[in-house]
Every structure is written in C-alpha cells, then in structure tokens.
Amino acid sequence: MDAIIGxxxxxxxxxxxxxxxxxxxxxxLTLEETVWLMEFIKGYQSAIAVAQRDTEPRIEGVVVDxxxxxxxxxx
Numbered sequence: 001m002d003a004i005i006g007x008x009x010x011x012x013x014x015x016x017x018x019x020x021x022x023x024x025x026x027x028x029l030t031l032e033e034t035v036w037l038m039e040f041i042k043g044y045q046s047a048i049a050v051a052q053r054d055t056e057p058r059i060e061g062v063v064v065d066x067x068x069x070x071x072x073x074x075x
Contacts, residue, residue, distance in 0.1 A: 003010045009020045017034040019027040029037060041048070 001012050005019075007022055011018045011020070016028065016030040017037075019029070
C-alpha cells in the first residue's frame with residue numbers, strides 16, 4: 001500500500017515501512033522501528049499540534065475536556 005505524506009512516499013511492506021523523499025533519499029524502517037516512530041509521534045502529538053497551530057494561525061485550536069468528553073474552543 002502506497003501513500004503520500006507531505007513530500008514523502010510511504011509504503012508498508014512485510015518487513016516494515018519505507019519512506020522515500022522526492023530527491024531519492026529513502027528510509028527503510030523495520031517493523032520495530034516503525035512502532036517506535038509511532039510511539040514517538042504519539043508522545044509528541046500535542047506539541048506538534050501546538051507548533052502547527054502557532055505557524056498556521058488559521059487552524060482553530062480545540063481543547064478536549066477528558067472527563068465530560070466535550071470539546072471547547074480555546075480561541
């Protein structure tokens with residue numbers, strides 16, 4: 001299965017994930033490395049979202065109230 005993530009072509013194979021940049025640079029991640037990458041992204045997901053919102057102010061911020069499950073806008 002192939003997908004495009006930004007400028008990267010992503011392809012999942014039996015041995016892992018392959019990310020290829022248009023310049024030809026390729027990252028061949030094992031299944032274990034792919035899981036570590038997913039955990040890293042999950043751990044920093046909030047910081048990434050804040051950084052993206054700070055660089056793209058047109059994106060509306062959303063705060064989730066975990067106890068009630070409701071979403072409140074912080075803008």
